[in-house]
Amino acid sequence: MKTEESYLEEVTASEYKYGFYTDIEADKVPPGLNEDVIRLISAKKNEPEWMTEWRLDAYRKFLKMTEPKWPNVSYPEPDLQAISYYSAPKKKKELESLDEVDPELLKTFEKLGISLDEQKRLSGVAMDVVVDSVSVATTFKDKLGELGIIFCSMSDAIQEHPELVKKYLGTVVPKSDNFYAALNSAVFTDGSFCYIPKGVRCPMELSTYFRINEAGTGQFERTLVIADEGSYVSYLEGCTAPTRDENQLHAAVVELVALDDAEIKYSTVQNWYPGNKEGKGGVYNFVTKRGICERNAKISWTQVETGSAVTWKYPSCILKGENSIGEFYSVAVTNNYQQADTGTKMIHLGKNTKSTIISKGICAGKSNGSYRGLVKIGPRAQDARNFSQCDSLLMGSSCGSHTFPYIETQNKSAKVEHEATTSKIGEDQIFYCNQRGIGEEEAIALIVNGYCKDVLNQLPMEFAVEAQKLLAISLEGSVG
């Protein structure tokens, strides 16, 4: 088993061993966080004056805040001064062939059913085959351009579409929203930007697979998706393959703006390094995701969370406009020593707003999973409707599952329903499968998939298939 130190050591050591940093050294900011560092980041990225000010303002706000203590997770506080907040994109060592890739990783790929080419791309093998992700990306980019869809990296957007960025950045997640959002606002390095013009239906799933910005987006990612009136977009983030990332702390911010009659579907599959079986190492994933719905708009969040040592993440919807709809579908799997505190906020402000929350938690090993959600019905939200269901499945006697639903209602016409159950996989269900010749592990995968079906159905087709397999892999060895 790799310990945290050895894991980090290995990663950092490898950089020097192969000497890829010769020209980059100069581009690296020494660890630490202060105004100069932020100015430097901004300067390096050649950002306009207003952006620098924006970052500094966020930083000043950040200084007045403290690390939140309310999530139901425990972890050693990350040392924010020990992080280097800007380093030029790292080149990874290119491997000659798949033989050089960690066999354990390959095994996982195989189980996920990822194609050979894709496997190579994901594990950093040089690709000389037909399907080059970069060229794919360019073809798609042309096609999107024809429709007027802007899909580029955040840095490019700041340069090329400052008016849009200026108008919407920080409107959904204000700079001072929370500790990590403020930190992100001050130091974010990149992320994606997407704008769908009026009445356009985006013809394809926008996803990280075709992302233009380079692979290592860094630990402070900023995403902004704007769907103009009457448009539709489905956005996919993350990928099912295990991502071994050297960054301990990830604090991303995602903002969605759905103008009148627009619809945004945002799907996430997160499978970052969860630490080893003893709970050493692993990524801290502290994400702020929020969307705002104008009149008749709809935002739908779907997430499959299987990775990271510590997760706290609450994709939320502000249902501001009349008849707007918010949806949240989530599967959160924790195993070994993982901890996840995740859920959603549905803030009903407009009339006839509707929201649905389906959250499925699966806890195994010594892990802890929490659902924390808020449903708030404002005084003007006539006839608002909410349905929440949070189920937890426990596997093994040393895991924990928790629910913290907050329901605040200030309107008499509101209808709010909340339901939660906690149980374990029925022995009779497993017995039934065994009896039909299905092994225990497969039986559990089968039952878990059935249990998560409501959520997996929301994922785009090809993702759904992978996600199903991913669930099985994440729970491997949890029953015995």
Added chain:
Amino acid sequence: MEALKDKLESSFLVFENEINGAADSPMHARRREAFQRFIKMGFPTKRHEEWKYTNLKPILKHDYRVFVNDEQTVDFSAIKRYFLNDVDTYKLVFIDGYYSSWLSETTHSDFDICTFSNMLTKYKDVGEKYFNKALPEDEALASVNTAFAKEGAFIRVKRGKTVDKPVEVIFITTDHGVETMTQPRNLVVVEENAEVTILERHQSLSSQEVLTNTATEIFALKDSRVNYYKIQNDAPNASLIDSTSVRQYSKSNVTLGTYSFGGKFTRNNLNFFLEGEHTESHLDGITVIDGKQTVDHHTLVDHKVPNCYSDEMYKGIYDENSHGVFNGKVMVHPHAQKTNAFQQNNNILLTDKSSIDTKPQLEIYADDVQCSHGCTIGQLDEDALFYLKTRGIPEKEAKALLLYAFANDGLRNVKIPVLRKKLNRLIAKKLNVNLDFEL
């Protein structure tokens, strides 16, 4: 709030002087510890997670008199309506924190139904064993109560005995021309295979602001059965903070009903600690409020051991500008396998000015359990309403009837028929409906 805290500090010194002789006793050491804890914690504010939805400031800003020394008497006729009249009961009546022997009816035969102060002198061993052993230490208001604990009900039922009549415990606060604060303290010990039914009530006769900060500890030993009902229907300028903790030992069965209709502000901190296997716990609540009333229910069922059953049902109807809070926590510790824990919270808001904040919370660390909670906020069933109207029942009555039926579920565990009737009447009265039948 700070002013009241300072006042409590000086009052505590006075109190220590008064009990001169007993100041070195182990009991008083517990009081002092509790007071130190309170001084350290201070009063909870809205920043405190457990007080997120309830602001104590307006309640604690008053200049309460902590000790009332001018003893007053009350005529039985003035308080007759607060008793269960059609049935014979044991009675413990306290006026302004002092025991009123001539209004009470106590016994020492097979069971002790007497006062807390009596226990402190006569049954020191019981006090040492149980006093402040059930209440959680991190609750500021319970700690204040512990610090000033000197009077209240003491009920001990000895092994194998069943108390033949219900016990009524009533605390009356009279008008002293000033804002007053009282802090009754109750201790209930039900020994092996014993049984008791208790009814608790706080009533203000004052035209001034009254704050009652009460605390009750209940110990249900092996195989015991306890029914405890609280009627909270106080005067419109009276506030109540009630901390109740129950410790249940194996195979005991405890029912606790909280029925809130009156008072300006009511906060219930109800804790169940399950210490032995195969216990059964029932927590019921009905809240029907209007005007600017606030009722806040915080419950905790702490499943520490396997094979226990708990069932919780809270119903709320909120009219006018009233505000309701429900926070139900169910904790299942590791090893507490085969736990069955159920929780239900249903609410109806009648106006747009009324509001409800609810947080049903499950924390589960064991896998072989069945736990569920359900929570709804909604309106009356339109179809049912229509049906009643087709039968010639006017809308107002039909609505009241449905609301009445909605709340009535909360009476499922009331075992005294007279009390049931009384509660039925209270609900009907609060809903402003004249029902000439019993459900």
